[in-house]
Structure formats: structure tokens, C-alpha cells
Amino acid sequence: MQPLPSKLLEEAVDEMASLPGVGRKTALRLVLHLLRREPEAVRQFSASFVKLKEEIQYCSRCFNLSDTALCNICSDSSRDASLLCVVEDVRDVMAIENTGQYRGYFHVLGGIISPMQGIGPADIEIESLVERVSAGQINEVIFALSATMEGDTTNFYLYRRLRDFPLKMSTLARGVAVGDELEYADEITLGRSILHRTPFDLNPSR
């Protein structure tokens, strides 16, 4: 792209384009859109991110984002305290909550082990997970991490840290997505879904 006619514009576009998945053309479009707003609206836009960064709290138990010391889910004593689901971030908590199929508690790692990005076990909430497990109330830990190399690495590390506790450890089922046609499933997924086939179910979409 050609150099922009203004250094101030250049800086704003650079910042916008630093967001993941936002190219310079899109960044310019978004910045020009902001520039057409009232000054007060631009200040409010910008302040929301600074305020979030400065004032956000993490739940002291599960490390999910929260406005309070204990998040909504951890405050709900009607949940099953024997089940703990380990996830990467708040989006995964929301996705699993959306299914309506899970009534245990969560543990939010706040990231995933990624040697490529310099994120090691000490950078995410693994010690706090071991502490929670060693308190003894938990019977099963579900590793609900992405089906990527980083997810598998983290799964394996967690398994090694937790294997001496009297626990059941499980991961999400891998298989053909509900609604997917077989011919479009990739071969690794399809292979696993044959290996880990499940007993016939009259009501399979539940």
C-alpha cells in the first residue's frame, strides 16, 4: 500500500492493523470510519479498552474474567463440584455454557503452552489448577482445549502434572461434527471417529 498522507493517520492505521486478522486496507477503512465520529465518541471508544485493561479482575478461583472477586459460575453453589473443565479462555467457557450440557466448574488457563510464541507452563494458570485438584473434591478433570498441536502439548503436560492424583482425566470427543457430511470430514477426524465409535443411540443429536 502507498504511504499515507499523514503521520497521525499512519500511526492509527498501524495500531489498528496490529490486531489479528486486520490487514492494512481494513485498518484504514476502520480508522477513517472512527475519524468521521464525534470527538467524544472516539474518546469513549478508546477509553473502553484502557479501562478494561486497568480495571478487569480475574476470578480468584477459576481465573475467568470477572468484575467481582468470585465469578458468577464459581458463586453458583448448585453446580457439581466433582467436575472441573479446563479451558483456554473466556470464549471457551461461554461456548461450553451455551451447550447447556455441563454443570461442573471451570478452570481458565488464560492461554495455552506454545513454545513458538514463548508461552511456557509457568505463564498460564497451571499451578493454581494443581492446587485446586490437590484440595481433593474433584473426581474428574475434562481437558477442553483446542484440537491443535499447542492444545495437545498442553493436554500432555497437564496429564503429567495430574496423573498421581486419584482422578479421572478426559478430553472432548473428537469426531464428525453434527450436521457434517462424511465426504467433507478430514481423514484424521474420520479415522478417529471410527476408532472411538460409540454405541448406537436412538437420539444421536443430543
Place this chain on the structure above:
Amino acid sequence: MQPLPSKLLEEAVDEMASLPGVGRKTALRLVLHLLRREPEAVRQFSASFVKLKEEIQYCSRCFNLSDTALCNICSDSSRDASLLCVVEDVRDVMAIENTGQYRGYFHVLGGIISPMQGIGPADIEIESLVERVSAGQINEVIFALSATMEGDTTNFYLYRRLRDFPLKMSTLARGVAVGDELEYADEITLGRSILHRTPFDLNPSR
């Protein structure tokens, strides 16, 4: 999407999702990405937009964005002062500059007439255009606006405002894009490109 677990997060996601083409899922992904940065980096991100809004100048002649009272293009006296190209915003100036085919000056309207969005002739830089034209140095005005209803409306309005001056007025050629296959061209474009066919050219891609 489920309600977010934090009001601060909600506010930041709402602001991010107010940008055109950014949905709530994308907004959440972008905001969580920001949240993982250092506080100083978030402040710098946010400050860039406020600074742009507060300190940006518009070129006093062509109304393009500029850090100086007269933009780079208007300061370049080697250009052809008899040609004026009317565009909507800075992106169009950059696109036309990129072609290397134009050596005149620009006039940036800063918007386009759009009754649907409540933008009338008085909201954009039309009076200043009429003033520039009435100074008498300009022989041809090129309307380089989008090929949309709003663009056509603006073209027509400009035509009526400028028709009493001794001027040539032109618009960008409409036709099949270079590299396009005929069967994928829409019928209006193809129809116009037959009506406005050009003499055979041995070097058509220039």
C-alpha cells in the same frame, strides 16, 4: 451470543463491534487479544485514535487528510493545474495515485450525498469545489466517485453546480475490468462497455 461475564468486557466488545464489518464474535476475539498486551501497549493503541481525531488537519486546498496546512500533492507545483479530480476520501486519492496515470490535483469531498444517511450537499466539500473552479485555472473536472446510487446522485448534483463554467466534465470509464472474464461481468457493466466501446488499441492493458 451469551452475555459476557464482565461489564467492562461487554463495554469494550460493544465499542469494537461498532466498527463496520466487525461482528460480536470477532470483536470479542480482538478485545481478548488486546487484553493480553502490556498496559502501556493498550494505552498506546487507544491514544492513537484520540490523537488522530484531535490533531488531524485537512489540506486547506483539497481537503485531503494532512499533517500540514497544505498537503503533499497540493504543494507539488509540477502537477497539471488544469485538471481536477473529485473523490470521496483519502483512500480514493491513494488508489488513483497508485495508478501512476494522473498528474492533476484532487478535491476530496469527505463523503458522498446520501439521503438515506442524512448526508446532504452542505455536509461535504462542495462549496469549496465551486470556489476552486470559479478561480478559472481548471479546464477539466473528473468525477471519480463510486459507481453506486449515492455516487450517481453526487455526480448529478456536481454537474448542475458546475455546468455554467467553461469546463469539460468527465467521469471514470465504466467497463469490464482488466483481467476479468466476460461471462462473469454483470449485464449492466457489459452493456455499457458495448455502448462506450473504444477504438482498437494494440496495447490495451495500459
